[in-house]
Amino acid sequence: MSTYEILLKGHREVAAGTLAFSFTKPPGFAFKPGQAITLLLADPPLEANSRQRIFSLVSAPFEAELAIATRMREGSAFKRALKNLQPGAKLQLRGPRGTMTLHEERSRSAVFIAGGIGITPFMSMLRQAAHDRLAQRLLLICSNRRREDTPFLAELRDLARQDGNFRMLSRMTDTDGFIDAETIRSFVGDAAAPIYYLAGPPAMVDAMKAVLRGAGVGDGDVQSEQFYGY
Ligand SMILES: Cc1cc2nc3c(=O)[nH]c(=O)nc-3n(C[C@H](O)[C@H](O)[C@H](O)COP(=O)(O)OP(=O)(O)OC[C@H]3O[C@@H](n4cnc5c(N)ncnc54)[C@H](O)[C@@H]3O)c2cc1C
Incomplete structure (x- = not known):
């Protein structure tokens, strides 16, 4: 799995208490729909276990940006820090990971x-x-x-x-x-x-x-x- 530097573009609400975050897509990063990434904060909060989380990619490979979405309600220190980042903030992405991708046999639904x-x-x-x-x-x-x-x-x-x-x-x-x-x-x-x-x-x-x-x-x-x- 490779590590890439990405920049936050922004976030928007996609349901009550649920935010989608978009990022630049780093050159050379390829993935299949259904795969996930590990998102790492450059400057994580001091609370334990606050540096990284795994998220499935919401964006599709044809799109120019990457996006993830998450429930903010309980708001761990990681999620609060992510929400407080300004557009242009640097993060790291590790991946892609996961094998839950669409089967190739198109005759099967x-x-x-x-x-x-x-x-x-x-x-x-x-x-x-x-x-x-x-x-x-x-x-x-x-x-x-x-x-x-x-x-x-x-x-x-x-x-x-x-x-x-x-x-x-x-x-x-x-x-x-x-x-x-x-x-x-x-x-x-x-x-x-x-x-x-x-x-x-x-x-x-x-x-x-x-x-x-x-x-x-x-x-x-x-x-x-x-x-x-x-
Ligand atoms: C493949 C994959 C894809 C995911 N995609 C998404 C997504 O698209 N959107 C999204 O919001 N979340 C996704 N998650 C879950 C995400 O990684 C976070 O765990 C979740 O969002 C909760 O984060 P948190 O910071 O609020 O709570 P956390 O602090 O991460 O977790 C809360 C509780 O869960 C327990 N826990 C955390 N990780 C594990 C683990 N690996 N095994 C057992 N217990 C654990 C902790 O001990 C804690 O008690 C995905 C997870 C995986 C594995």
């Missing part, structure tokens, strides 16, 4: 199941797929507490309107409850030989694995990324 901020690796895959006009069925179920907590909701709805191969279901746990086998079955319907991708808090990913196993999905058809720290 992909079903993304995102818990909260677990949407990030799928944003990169969906943006790149729309850019490439990928001929592959992509289905997304995202689960958040409330509508206002749902990151990138407007962009996702736009992508679904523009791309006939992409459908999404946005569920709110406050009103709809958790995603269960019936929700998945009725949404996925007869999509061809789906491969499932799970991302989010470890408890959510483990619960979804159990639901899929109970529904007869083989472990070989499930990929996942657990976001420790949630």
Whole structure:
């Protein structure tokens, strides 16, 4: 894994208490949609374990900038320091890392199941797929507490309107409850030989694995990324 110097470009809110940070893309840095980076602060706060965090890239490879997104609510010292940086601040990036990338067999559909901020690796895959006009069925179920907590909701709805191969279901746990086998079955319907991708808090990913196993999905058809720290 290589280390690169990057510059903060800025941040914007993408849901209540959720910020997306954009950075310059260093020459020579290449990644696949779904991969993550380690982001290192040049001048970390004194609190223990505040120098670096792992984030999935939200931006797609075709984009000129890099972007990540994170929930700020509890706000560790690392996250507070990141939020306080001014545009132009230097950071380091190490990576890319991770193997949860979209399968190449285009005849098989992909079903993304995102818990909260677990949407990030799928944003990169969906943006790149729309850019490439990928001929592959992509289905997304995202689960958040409330509508206002749902990151990138407007962009996702736009992508679904523009791309006939992409459908999404946005569920709110406050009103709809958790995603269960019936929700998945009725949404996925007869999509061809789906491969499932799970991302989010470890408890959510483990619960979804159990639901899929109970529904007869083989472990070989499930990929996942657990976001420790949630
Ligand atoms: C591959 C990958 C991709 C990720 N992508 C994103 C993303 O796109 N957006 C995002 O917001 N977060 C992502 N995360 C999680 C992220 O790295 C942070 O852990 C999370 O954002 C919480 O950060 P924090 O500073 O608020 O809390 P932290 O201080 O990091 O963590 C809070 C609690 O989690 C525990 N913890 C932290 N790391 C681990 C670990 N490795 N194993 C077990 N326990 C641990 C700590 O002990 C602490 O109790 C990703 C993690 C991984 C591994």
